[in-house]
Amino acid sequence: xxxxxxxxxxxxxxxxxxxxxxxxxxxxxxxxxxxxxxxxxxxxxxxxxxxxxxxxxxxxxxxxxxxxxxxxxxxxxxxxxxxxxxxxxxxxxxxxxxxxxxxxxxxxxxxxxxxxxxxxxxxxxxxxx
Amino acid sequence: xxxxxxxxxxxxxxxxxxxxxxxxxxxxxxxxxxxxxxxxxxxxxxxxxxxxxxxxxxxxxxxxxxxxxxxxxxxxxxxxxxxxxxxxxxxxxxxxxxxxxxxxxxxxxxxxxxxxxxxxxxxxxxxxxxxxxxxxxxxxxxxxxxxxxxxxxxxxxxxxxxxxxxxxxxxxxxxxxxxxxxxxxxxxxxxx
Numbered sequence: 001x002x003x004x005x006x007x008x009x010x011x012x013x014x015x016x017x018x019x020x021x022x023x024x025x026x027x028x029x030x031x032x033x034x035x036x037x038x039x040x041x042x043x044x045x046x047x048x049x050x051x052x053x054x055x056x057x058x059x060x061x062x063x064x065x066x067x068x069x070x071x072x073x074x075x076x077x078x079x080x081x082x083x084x085x086x087x088x089x090x091x092x093x094x095x096x097x098x099x100x101x102x103x104x105x106x107x108x109x110x111x112x113x114x115x116x117x118x119x120x121x122x123x124x125x126x127x128x129x
Numbered sequence: 130x131x132x133x134x135x136x137x138x139x140x141x142x143x144x145x146x147x148x149x150x151x152x153x154x155x156x157x158x159x160x161x162x163x164x165x166x167x168x169x170x171x172x173x174x175x176x177x178x179x180x181x182x183x184x185x186x187x188x189x190x191x192x193x194x195x196x197x198x199x200x201x202x203x204x205x206x207x208x209x210x211x212x213x214x215x216x217x218x219x220x221x222x223x224x225x226x227x228x229x230x231x232x233x234x235x236x237x238x239x240x241x242x243x244x245x246x247x248x249x250x251x252x253x254x255x256x257x258x259x260x261x262x263x264x265x266x267x268x269x270x271x272x273x274x275x276x277x278x279x280x281x282x283x284x285x286x287x288x289x290x291x292x293x294x295x296x297x298x299x300x301x302x303x304x305x306x307x308x309x310x311x312x313x314x315x316x317x318x319x320x321x
Contacts, residue, residue: 013239015239020242020282023281023285026250026278027278034272
């Protein structure tokens with residue numbers, strides 16, 4: 001706590017403290033509201049256009065997704081997800097790395113597997129490549 | 130040279146407004162020299178003058194001082210009609226409106242510090258709206274809201290304390306010299 005000299009403290013009236021407190025509450029509230037908006041809360045894995053699995057991002061797990069070329073391995077960790085391995089020739093979805101924003105997508109087109117993070121306040125609805 | 134048929138006689142009030150506006154403009158220019166880490170986060174020292182004028186001479190004079198400061202300050206800094214000018218103008222108008230309401234709060238409970246913080250929030254609020262609608266048409270501007278809010282609280286308190294202190298010392302000075310000697314030409318003092 002910052003020590004304010006008495007003659008300056010005398011300038012602060014009771015309501016002023018209230019306004020300061022309200023201002024600080026607004027700071028924290030806006031911080032929570034605006035800085036956590038992009039955090040994802042779940043992941044949807046699709047295979048061949050159909051939803052293969054839906055999971056939350058609270059605990060680590062691995063999902064093996066079968067496709068026409070073989071098995072795509074989706075890895076989930078708290079707050080993020082990635083395609084760990086894919087039989088596709090160019091490995092675009094693997095090299096995308098960890099996805100950690102709501103609305104982020106990794107698509108393994110050859111194996112027809114896609115991964116999308118869901119969450120409040122997604123930055124974008126969809127991505128086109 | 131033909132003598133001008135129009136004669137402008139500045140009243141006591143005009144001189145007082147000009148004097149206060151000049152003080153506010155000096156603070157604006159001085160503040161522009163302070164390097165700041167983030168665009169948009171400024172102490173807003175000139176608002177100390179607005180707060181003092183508001184408390185001593187009322188809202189109408191505070192409006193004059195504040196808007197004169199915005200216009201003259203931007204002219205001096207080469208910002209007139211640049212985006213920064215519209216941001217300060219919108220901020221100043223919003224703060225003045227809020228100050229017009231806040232000054233009617235019970236004086237026993239709410240002092241210059243409250244006025245200052247409320248005005249600071251009005252200031253950033255209006256600026257964000259203008260920035261979002263016109264300058265950065267993307268919700269990304271709101272990412273900085275927590276930073277601006279923190280700055281509003283911090284600088285609001287500091288400016289409010291300085292304004293409170295100035296008001297206190299002006300009151301002491303006035304009490305010592307009987308009637309305000311330095312501002313003896315200002316006879317019409319609004320009742321508090």
